[in-house]
Amino acid sequence: MSALNAGRTGRFSPEALRELEEIISHYPERRAAMLPALWIAQREYGGALTRDAIEEVARLLGRPAVEVEGVASFYTMYNLGRRGRRHLEVCTCLTCAVVGAAGVLRKLEERLGVRVGEVTPDGEFSLSEAECLNWCEAGTVVQVGDRYFGNVTPDNVEDLLAEITSGEGAGVVQQADSVVQVHLRRKGAPAGGTGRG
Amino acid sequence: MAEKRVLLEHRDVPGIDTISGYEAVGGYEGVRRAVSMDPEAVIAEVKASGLQGRGGAGFPTWIKWSGLRGNPPGPRYVVCNADEGEPGTFKDRELMLRLPHMVVEGIAIAGYATGACRGFIYIRGEFTESARAVRRAMDEAYERGYLGPGMAGSEATFDLHVHMGAGSYECGEETALMSSLMGERGQPRAKPPHAPLPVVSGLWGRPTLINNVETYACVPHILRRGGAWYASLGTERSKGTKIFSVSGHVRKPGNYEIELGTPLSELIGMAGGVVGGALKAVIPGGSSVPILTASMCEGLALDYDSCRAAGTMLGSGGCMVFNDRTDIVKLMCATARFYAHESCGKCTPCREGTRWMYRIYQRIMRGDGRPGDADLLVSICNNIDGRSYCPLGDAAAWPIRASVERFREEYDYWVQHGRSPLGPDAVPEVH
Numbered sequence: 001m002s003a004l005n006a007g008r009t010g011r012f013s014p015e016a017l018r019e020l021e022e023i024i025s026h027y028p029e030r031r032a033a034m035l036p037a038l039w040i041a042q043r044e045y046g047g048a049l050t051r052d053a054i055e056e057v058a059r060l061l062g063r064p065a066v067e068v069e070g071v072a073s074f075y076t077m078y079n080l081g082r083r084g085r086r087h088l089e090v091c092t093c094l095t096c097a098v099v100g101a102a103g104v105l106r107k108l109e110e111r112l113g114v115r116v117g118e119v120t121p122d123g124e125f126s127l128s129e130a131e132c133l134n135w136c137e138a139g140t141v142v143q144v145g146d147r148y149f150g151n152v153t154p155d156n157v158e159d160l161l162a163e164i165t166s167g168e169g170a171g172v173v174q175q176a177d178s179v180v181q182v183h184l185r186r187k188g189a190p191a192g193g194t195g196r197g
Numbered sequence: 198m199a200e201k202r203v204l205l206e207h208r209d210v211p212g213i214d215t216i217s218g219y220e221a222v223g224g225y226e227g228v229r230r231a232v233s234m235d236p237e238a239v240i241a242e243v244k245a246s247g248l249q250g251r252g253g254a255g256f257p258t259w260i261k262w263s264g265l266r267g268n269p270p271g272p273r274y275v276v277c278n279a280d281e282g283e284p285g286t287f288k289d290r291e292l293m294l295r296l297p298h299m300v301v302e303g304i305a306i307a308g309y310a311t312g313a314c315r316g317f318i319y320i321r322g323e324f325t326e327s328a329r330a331v332r333r334a335m336d337e338a339y340e341r342g343y344l345g346p347g348m349a350g351s352e353a354t355f356d357l358h359v360h361m362g363a364g365s366y367e368c369g370e371e372t373a374l375m376s377s378l379m380g381e382r383g384q385p386r387a388k389p390p391h392a393p394l395p396v397v398s399g400l401w402g403r404p405t406l407i408n409n410v411e412t413y414a415c416v417p418h419i420l421r422r423g424g425a426w427y428a429s430l431g432t433e434r435s436k437g438t439k440i441f442s443v444s445g446h447v448r449k450p451g452n453y454e455i456e457l458g459t460p461l462s463e464l465i466g467m468a469g470g471v472v473g474g475a476l477k478a479v480i481p482g483g484s485s486v487p488i489l490t491a492s493m494c495e496g497l498a499l500d501y502d503s504c505r506a507a508g509t510m511l512g513s514g515g516c517m518v519f520n521d522r523t524d525i526v527k528l529m530c531a532t533a534r535f536y537a538h539e540s541c542g543k544c545t546p547c548r549e550g551t552r553w554m555y556r557i558y559q560r561i562m563r564g565d566g567r568p569g570d571a572d573l574l575v576s577i578c579n580n581i582d583g584r585s586y587c588p589l590g591d592a593a594a595w596p597i598r599a600s601v602e603r604f605r606e607e608y609d610y611w612v613q614h615g616r617s618p619l620g621p622d623a624v625p626e627v628h
Contacts, residue, residue, distance in 0.1 A: 026317075026358040027379075028272070028401055034380030035363050061380075074382040074541075076364030077322045093284045094484055095444040095517055097531050097625030131366065131535050132284035132484075133323060136444035136515070137451045146325035175325065179361045182320075182328040186336045 010056035011044050020060060023183050030061050034071050036183050037061055038078055043176035048079045079172060084119045084126035086170050088112075089143045090152075093132035096139040100153065104140045105129065107154040111161065145175040200467060201430065201456045203438045204414050208295055214330055216337040219298035225343055227417030231306045232351035236266065239310040243416065245424025247436030252278055252369075252409030253483065253513045255501050261406055264396035265311040268404040275308045275316040275355075276400070276407045278374060279331075282321060282366040284484035284535060285515030288440040288452050289410035293320070293327035296414065297334035301357065303413030305343055306420055308355035311406050315356045319374055322362040332359060366539035370587040371407040373541065375400050384543045385587035411440060431457035435500035439514055443468040446520040457500040457511075464499060465518055474520035478604075482512020484532055485592030487599030488525070508599065524623035525604040526611050529597055530558035531625060536593035547590030550581040554597060561608075562627055564615030571601050571608040 012020070020040055024033045037057045038049060045053040049072050058065040072078045079087075088108060092101040105127075109115055112125050119126040133141045138150025142160060146169045149160050164170035169178060202208070212218030219225070231239045244259035265273055277300065281289035293300055304316050320328045335357055338344045346354045360378055367373045368383035377383040378400060386392060399405020415437065419427045428436045435457035441464055444450045448469025455464060461481060465471065476491045481499065487509040489497070497507050504511045519528065537555040542548045554577055557570050578594035585591070601608055610618035617623040 026315075026356075026360075029379075031380040032378065035361065035377065038363065039361065071380065071382055074365060075322070075362070078363055092531070093535055094480070094528065094531055094625075095285060095450075098445055098519060098523055098528070100624075100626070102626035131538055132282060132286075134281050134283075134287045134290055134321070136285055136287050136442060136517070139444065139450075143323060148323075148326065169325075178325040178329070179322060182325065182332040182359050182361060185339065186332075 010059065012040065012056060012060070013044065016040050016044050019180060019184060031063055034061060034068065036180065038072050039176050039179045042078060043173055043180060047085065047172035048083070082119050083172060084124050085172060086124060086144055086164055087126045087128065087172055089128050089130035091133045091139065091141045092129045095136040096141055099139045101140045103154045104142065104152050104157065107157045111157060145170040145172060146178040200453055201438050202454050203418050204292065204296065204299065204440060205452065205454045214295060214297055214334065216298060216341060223421060224298050225302055227420035228302050228305050228343060228349045231309055231420050232349045236310045236312060239306065239420065242419060242424040246419040246427035248412065248415055248419065248427065249501065250409055251411035251439065253283065255511065258408060258412055261396055261408065262307065262311055264394065265404045265406050268397065272403050273311060273313040274400045274403060274405045275304060275311060275313040276374065276378065276405060277304050277316065277318040277410060277413055278369065278371065278407055279318050279320040279410045280362050280369040280374060282369045283513045283515055285442060285444055285480060285517040286483050286513040287442045288514060290324055290327050291452050292410050292414050293324070294330050297330040298338065299414045299417055300331065300410055301334050301338050302343070303416035304357060305348060305355060306416050307406060307408065307413060309348065309351060309353050313406065314354060317358050317360045317378055319360045319362060319378055322364050328359060328361060367541040367589060370589060371395060373587060374407065375405065384541045387586060432500045434502050441499070441514040441516045443516045443518065445518040446471055446473050447518050448472050455499065458498050461494050461497045461499055464516060471518060471520055474522050476518065477521040477523055478519045478525060480517040480596070482510050483515035484535060484596060486510040486512040487595050488603065490603050522619060522622065522624050524617045524619050525600055525607050526561060527617065527623065527625050527627055529600045530562055530627060532596055533558045536589065540589060544585035544590065546581045546584040547593065550577050550590065551593045553577055561611050566612035566615065568612060570612055571605060575601050
């Protein structure tokens with residue numbers, strides 16, 4: 001590993017390296033920061049964990065790349081394959097299924113011109129089914145990046161698409177950044193409320 | 198009986214998610230009281246409350262806490278399981294989003310009582326909105342000295358960190374969660390008698406306490422108002438209140454907090470009653486628990502013992518209500534798909550069995566069901582049940598077996614006719 005990677009420069013920015021070192025300090029060993037390191041990598045590498053991303057994480061944590069890949073491939077939120085810049089996940093689990101998730105999925109397939117599991121030709125959107133997103137009171141639930149949309153029906157799919165195209169946080173890169181940020185302690189952060197949404 | 202709000206009492210108060218808003222309604226009094234007491238006395242208070250784990254298993258909370266204290270000196274860890282993934286459950290997501298300080302306070306009390314140096318809150322990767330609320334609450338709690346060195350004016354040091362998941366139902370199981378927290382694939386570990394409990398050897402081989410979000414959220418109230426007060430709620434053997442996430446065919450789906458022992462029919466009434474038809478079935482405690490027919494629901498009280506006696510479980514409190522347009526075979530097809538998708542692959546009976554079951558449902562849905570498929574499902578369930586490291590396999594087997602036993606005629610119709618006994622408009626629609 002180390003010989004293979006000698007002299008290679010990674011894509012982690014100095015800020016990303018600082019974030020990683022802070023997160024590593026939360027644990028008694030570097031390896032424990034594997035999941036957050038992969039989240040940082042997913043952000044730094046533009047939304048996908050490429051071969052280079054896996055190898056950089058392996059180098060930074062001092063673990064074999066095959067182990068890092070094994071971990072990354074276990075979790076559904078790491079993007080090892082091709083996803084669009086905005087990845088739409090429609091919950092089709094029990095409650096959403098009985099309140100009409102299939103209709104939402106069909107409408108999204110129609111509207112985006114792709115089937116479940118595919119990416120639009122321009123790389124903008126991808127569509128998948130999701131297991132329970134655990135906001136069943138608002139079924140059908142659709143997750144796009146770090147945004148949850150509730151009470152989605154075939155009739156309001158257009159609003160959702162408009163919102164994710166213009167709004168913040170819906171991209172796979174922003175999602176990875178949001179996940180990274182909550183690991184980090186904000187010193188002297190302003191006290192502020194959060195809306196319900 | 199009506200709702201009995203303890204955890205959710207101030208859910209709708211503006212600013213309750215800020216530290217000043219939370220303190221204004223008695224927040225952090227629990228931890229201040231705790232640190233004025235001996236840690237053993239704090240555990241005694243939790244014991245007196247009768248609190249049982251709210252994640253699904255219902256294990257007495259104080260036994261875990263007490264188990265940590267028996268260990269030799271050295272690092273100990275406290276973990277909050279915020280990897281809510283049980284289908285039909287959405288209480289932890291809301292608790293963290295709207296009442297994050299209550300969760301943080303509960304974890305801090307556990308840290309003090311168990312002598313832990315450090316805590317982790319393992320939050321489901323999808324829950325960034327809730328995680329941001331928890332992050333803000335933690336930052337405020339640090340600022341006010343409820344976390345960190347000299348927590349809440351004591352001599353103890355307790356640090357709390359957020360650890361985000363990345364998409365895996367299996368990580369909600371405590372040993373798999375620990376694997377994930379240590380940077381591994383989220384697979385479970387051996388348990389007694391083959392290996393020690395996490396309270397003896399958990400994270401990095403050190404004593405580790407793991408409780409669910411709702412369990413921790415109960416603790417500040419128990420410390421503030423006393424274990425005896427908490428124990429006065431609920432029934433003799435199921436103490437306190439419990440949040441039920443009600444969804445499906447009801448008018449007002451949402452989280453409802455009730456005293457344990459409240460009738461299921463009243464909970465459904467609180468949620469506005471059944472819509473779109475008559476009541477057909479209820480899954481009272483998340484997708485892992487056996488489904489109940491409408492007649493089995495009659496007179497059922499929602500407490501641990503009554504649910505067990507009725508042939509189901511209280512579980513996580515994810516109460517899914519289905520009207521008579523619901524096709525149980527289709528519904529269980531979605532359940533089978535869930536477990537086949539989420540099996541972590543470690544144990545053969547679960548890994549293979551869940552996929553076999555899903556394939557059987559798929560052929561039934563295609564109209565290719567074979568005579569004997571219902572019995573085959575039961576046989577597979579019997580061979581998964583109890584044969585895996587963790588309860589995921591059991592959780593796949595129990596609801597499917599119960600559905601075959603309790604809705605056998607629907608399976609037989611599907612196999613015989615290749616279509617739903619309820620006609621083309623039955624729900625759920627299979628995509």
